[in-house]
Amino acid sequence: MNVNQPSGAFGRRGRELRAPAVQTERTAKPARATGHATPVLVGLTCLLLSVAAAIFWTVAGVEQLNAEAARTEQRVVDIVNQPVRHLPRSGPVDLFSPGWFHPGATKPDFDNVDIRTSQELPYQGYVSSDLNPSEMFVGSDLEFNSMTKYFYADRTLPKKRLSQAEMLEINRLYRVIGHDQSATLMQWLTTIGLAAVGICLGYALFQVAGRSRRSAMVLPGET
Numbered sequence: 001m002n003v004n005q006p007s008g009a010f011g012r013r014g015r016e017l018r019a020p021a022v023q024t025e026r027t028a029k030p031a032r033a034t035g036h037a038t039p040v041l042v043g044l045t046c047l048l049l050s051v052a053a054a055i056f057w058t059v060a061g062v063e064q065l066n067a068e069a070a071r072t073e074q075r076v077v078d079i080v081n082q083p084v085r086h087l088p089r090s091g092p093v094d095l096f097s098p099g100w101f102h103p104g105a106t107k108p109d110f111d112n113v114d115i116r117t118s119q120e121l122p123y124q125g126y127v128s129s130d131l132n133p134s135e136m137f138v139g140s141d142l143e144f145n146s147m148t149k150y151f152y153a154d155r156t157l158p159k160k161r162l163s164q165a166e167m168l169e170i171n172r173l174y175r176v177i178g179h180d181q182s183a184t185l186m187q188w189l190t191t192i193g194l195a196a197v198g199i200c201l202g203y204a205l206f207q208v209a210g211r212s213r214r215s216a217m218v219l220p221g222e223t
Contacts, residue, residue: 009047031138043197047053047201051194051197051198052198053199055191055194055195055198058187058190058191058194059187059191061187062184062187062188062191064153065180065183065184066180066184066186068176069078069176069177069180069181070183072173072176072177072180073151073173073177075173076148076151076170076173076174076177077151077153079166079169079170080148080151080152080153080159080162080170081152081153081154081159081160082160083104083160084137084141084142084157084158084159084160085134085137085138085141087137087138088134088135088136088166089128089133089134089135089136090136091126091136091222092126093125093126093127093128093136094123094124094125094126094127094128094132094139095125095127095128095129095130095153096128096129097129097130098130099129099130099131099155099156100129100155100156100157100158101144101149101152101155103149104151105146105149105152106146106147106149107150108147108148108150108174109178110174110175110177110178110181111174111175111178111179111182113174114171115145115146115147115148115167115170115171115174116164116167116168116171118145118146118147119143119145119162119167120143120144120145120146121140121142121143121144121161122144123137123139123140123142123143123158124139124140125139126138126139127139127142127158129158131156132156132157136175137158140161141160141161142158142159142161143160143161143162144159145159145162148162148170199202
């Protein structure tokens with residue numbers, strides 16, 4: 001009796017036909033491009049702080065120069081406006097009118113002027129003016145100087161004749177004023193330049209920070 005042999009297609013135990021597994025690749029999430037911006041932000045911030053400190057010290061220097069110039073000018077005022085002898089009017093006088101001086105004054109060239117060359121001695125004998133009708137002054141005590149008139153404080157009175165030493169001292173003080181004025185101008189120009197640099201740095205810092213924030217945002221579909 002022939003026994004039918006099982007077909008090769010059947011009877012194979014332990015073997016199952018399975019579909020090959022499909023490998024699912026996980027899509028890598030894009031890295032957040034913020035790391036490169038951090039050094040730039042730090043660098044710009046440090047530069048901006050340095051510029052701010054430089055502006056602070058420059059403005060402080062301007063204030064110091066202004067204070068020195070004010071003290072120097074006050075010293076000139078004190079010398080130019082020294083008191084003069086007042087005498088009761090008791091006889092004929094040369095009368096100056098209207099007042100002692102014409103209005104206005106020329107600002108001296110502080111860097112170069114020599115006030116010894118502009119000293120004038122127009123007063124002779126006893127003199128007075130319509131501003132001082134009851135008084136007279138000794139003409140040899142007085143002077144007029146167009147290069148110190150800028151600092152005449154009280155123009156109702158004539159001005160004391162200055163000695164050579166006093167005029168040399170004013171020349172020296174004028175040089176200090178001229179130096180301070182030039183230095184102050186340079187300080188202000190420096191301050192303006194630093195402020196412009198600070199504005200540019202601040203704008204750059206704002207732009208870099210904005211790009212960094214946008215890069216750090218979660219992309220659509222990212223969990």
